Amino acid sequence: MQEAPLYEEADGPEGGRAFWLTCADGVRVRMAWWPAEGAKGAAKGTVLFFPGRTEYVEKYGRAAREYVAAGWNMAAMDWRGQGLADRALPDPATGHVSEFDDYQRDVDAMVAAVRELESSPLPHVMIGHSMGGCIGLRAAHRIELVAAAFSAPMWGxxxxxxxxxxxxxxxxLSRPLGMGGRFAPGTVPETYALAAEFENNMLTRDEEMWHYMRAQLLAHPELSLGGPSLHWLNRALVEMRALLRMPAPDLPCLTYLGGNERIVDPGAVHRRMASWPGAELVQPEGAEHEILMETPEVRADFFARTIGFFNTHAKAVAG
Structure with a gap:
């Protein structure tokens, strides 16, 4: 692993670092690592944080503070095609991937890097936000986890x-017609947090967190990503349909979905959760898509519940 930039606008806990990871197909991605070990003795485990589409590791620096303070390491990813990771098209503003399974190569590189960074093997838990929830649901069938939490998962x-x-x-039809790299209808090259106004935005009701996101993008425009390509949309639709047809993973699950969710399909989340034995769905009233960027009350509840949830299942595995 080679050191990569980790911008101070993350406002994460001390000791944070970032690394370039090379995936099995040669694509270079970026991973942030915020260690808890040494602060309060050995870490309880590692949170594998799977961000959403258009996102980058700095966006979750403040979230990392919560988990590190609770004794958990946290790792987060720039998926291929976004953040500082390699982008697939000549136009870097277009969100694109050849196949949705390609993201699992990023997951594999992440897990291998985390195992190398841990001082000893630790239990792993996952948080998947939005598109990261789609990638994470597939990963939950493949990698070793003791529990999974989701925030507004893109299951539709x-x-x-x-x-x-x-x-x-x-x-x-986009790919056979040579249009697979074009923006999906209704999307634009500019990233949403810069193109939209705070008033009636679909991400958060918290103006301070809105400006936290915008400040990162204004300081480092290379992190920005616009709308998805038509081909990305097709591969996402196919993947989401396939995942909903599969049985739920045999894994404890806690999912948050905002009461005013307007980006992912709430119906798909309800269907998946209804068929996941023992899973819990929490729906904060009025909350928008970005649960971890929402009002202080919503954020505090999410962090407290996920930390308690992870602690319980890490202890159960430890015996």
Missing amino acids: IRFHPVVRPAAWVLST
């Missing part, structure tokens, strides 16, 4: 019922 995309069939048809 919210479309108007009239638009949904057109999204399937247009995205399916």
